[in-house]
Amino acid sequence: MATLKLHIKNMVCARCNRVVTEELEQLGYQVLKVxxxxxxxxxxxxxxxxxxxxxxxxASGFELLDDRKTQLIEQIKLAIIELVHRQGEADLHINTSDYLADKLGMEYSYLSSLFSAHEGITIEKYLILQRIERVKELLVYNELSLKEIAYKLGYSSVAHLSNQFKKVTGLTPSYFKEVKDKKRKTIDQVQEK
Incomplete structure (x- = not known):
């Protein structure tokens, strides 16, 4: 029995995993791992x-990736999303460059230049945008204080989080929490304005 590994863009959540599994099974393939x-x-x-x-x-909103560099870009994005969502569970002071180099088994300088050339944005800026989307999510849930959110996401202070949030969104976290009508983006749609 032959196996095939597929690299798929826009697959960023558990629901995505279920949809991809269903699509592949409908085509008659046995899904070994997703x-x-x-x-x-x-x-x-x-x-x-x-x-x-x-x-x-x-048809389900995904893209099959063929090109090795495109696959690597997608792996970088997924690793950053995973890092942002894991912060608070483990060491909050994870060095992003070391994390990506270890996770992907490549020099960070190569990953950084490839990502910037392909996406038109630095890895650092992409990480900031992902963190801000996570802050929005936590603000909307209204379960944590701003201080707890700052700690959970590894910000040095509430002021640092607030300044970065305002720089990206144009709103203070408090105002955002108050109005909550600013639409959140799905994590695969996060890009610079």
Missing amino acids: SLGEAEISSADNNFDINRIREALT
Whole structure:
């Protein structure tokens, strides 16, 4: 039985994993493993119809990645999203460059220049945008104070979080929390203005 590993763009949540699994199973493949940005499938007849897979995934809002550099960009994004959502669970002072280099097994300088050239934004700016979206999410849930959110996301202070939040959104966190009508973006849609 042959297996195939697929790299998939816009696969950023548990719901995405379920949708991709369903799409691949409907095509007759056995899904061996699904994680953010990846799926591994097998075929009883050892044949994989990449065009049918691509069409099915595209119809559900995903993109099959063929190019190695594009796959690496997607892995960087997923690693950053994972880092932002894991902060607070472990060491809050994780060095992003070390984290990415270790996670992806490549020099950070290469990852950084590739990401910037491909996305038109630095890894650091992308990380800031992801953190701000996470702050918005936590503010909307209204379960943590601003001080607790700052601590959870590794900000040095509430003032640092507030300044960065205002710089990105144009609003203070307090005002955002008060109005809550500023639409949040899904994590795969976060990009610089």
